[in-house]
Amino acid sequence: xxxxxAYHAGNFADVLKHVxxxxxxxxxxxxxxxxxxxxxxxxxxxxxxxxxEAGKTAEWQAGIGRFMADQPTxxxxxxLQPYRSVIEHLNPDGELMAxxxxxxxxxxxxxxxxxxxxTELHPEDYETLSGHFTDDYQARIVHLDGxxxxxSFVPVKEKRGLVLVDPPFESRDEFSNLADxxxxxxxxxxxxxxxxxxxxxxxxxxxxxHETLKRSEIKRLLAVELSVxxxxxxxxxxGSGLVIAxxxxxxxxxxxxxxxxxxxxLAQDNGASWTVTELAGE
Numbered sequence: 001x002x003x004x005x006a007y008h009a010g011n012f013a014d015v016l017k018h019v020x021x022x023x024x025x026x027x028x029x030x031x032x033x034x035x036x037x038x039x040x041x042x043x044x045x046x047x048x049x050x051x052x053e054a055g056k057t058a059e060w061q062a063g064i065g066r067f068m069a070d071q072p073t074x075x076x077x078x079x080l081q082p083y084r085s086v087i088e089h090l091n092p093d094g095e096l097m098a099x100x101x102x103x104x105x106x107x108x109x110x111x112x113x114x115x116x117x118x119t120e121l122h123p124e125d126y127e128t129l130s131g132h133f134t135d136d137y138q139a140r141i142v143h144l145d146g147x148x149x150x151x152s153f154v155p156v157k158e159k160r161g162l163v164l165v166d167p168p169f170e171s172r173d174e175f176s177n178l179a180d181x182x183x184x185x186x187x188x189x190x191x192x193x194x195x196x197x198x199x200x201x202x203x204x205x206x207x208x209x210h211e212t213l214k215r216s217e218i219k220r221l222l223a224v225e226l227s228v229x230x231x232x233x234x235x236x237x238x239g240s241g242l243v244i245a246x247x248x249x250x251x252x253x254x255x256x257x258x259x260x261x262x263x264x265x266l267a268q269d270n271g272a273s274w275t276v277t278e279l280a281g282e
Contacts, residue, residue: 104132
C-alpha cells in the first residue's frame with residue numbers, strides 16, 4: 001500500500017509496457033466484436049509530470065521525455081503511432097505535462113463497443129481513478145485488491161480481451177503471487193490475452209518465475225525484456241519484463257523491430273539490452 005506510481009510515471013518501464021499494451025489493443029481491434037481490458041493494479045489513471053512526485057525522481061525525462069522528443073520513421077513510426085497519439089492528445093500544446101496510466105491509455109484507444117474494468121486498492125488512488133471515468137459507460141472502476149480481481153473478473157462476458165497484471169512488487173512474494181494468480185486465472189479463461197509485468201532486478205527470481213510458468217504447461221507464452229543498463233546488484237532497477245500469454249502471431253516480429261529502437265533511445269549505459277523469448281509454444 002506504500003507504492004505510489006506517481007514517482008515513476010512515464011519512466012522507461014512505462015514506455016515498454018504501454019507500447020506493448022497499445023499493440024495488443026490494436027490487434028484485438030482487427031475484429032469488429034467487442035473486447036474487455038481488465039487492469040488489476042490500475043493506479044490513478046493520469047499522472048502530472050510537473051507534480052511534486054514526478055519532480056522528485058524525474059524518471060519520466062529518461063523515458064517518455066526522450067520518446068516524445070525523437071521522431072522515428074518507417075515501420076517503427078507506424079507501430080508506435082497508437083501509443084504516441086494518446087500522449088499527443090493528452091498534451092495538445094506539445095509540452096509534456098501529463099502521462100496516462102494503463103487504464104487511461106486503454107480507454108483512449110477504445111472503439112465504442114470496447115470495455116474496461118480497472119481495480120485499485122489504495123483508497124485515495126481509487127477515488128482519483130474513479131474521477132477520470134465519471135459517467136463513462138465503457139468503464140467500470142472497482143475498489144478491490146488486484147489479486148482478487150484477477151480471479152473474479154475472468155472470463156469476461158465479451159469472451160474476448162486482455163488482462164493486464166502490473167503489481168507494485170513491494171513484497172518478496174510478488175513473483176509467486178504473479179505466477180499463482182495468472183495460472184489460476186488462465187485455468188478459468190485459457191483463451192484470454194494476459195500481460196504480466198515484472199521488474200528486472202534479481203535474475204534468479206526471474207528464472208524461477210519463468211520456470212514456474214513453463215512447468216504449468218500453459219501454451220503460447222512470450223517473454224519480453226528491455227534493460228537500460230546492466231544488472232549489477234539485487235536492488236538495481238536495470239530493466240523491466242513482460243510475459244504475454246496468447247500473444248498475436250506477429251507480436252514477436254513487431255517487438256524485434258521496436259525493441260532495438262527503444263534500447264538505443266532509452267539506454268542509460270552501454271550495457272543496455274533487449275530480448276524476446278518464447279517460453280512455451282503451441
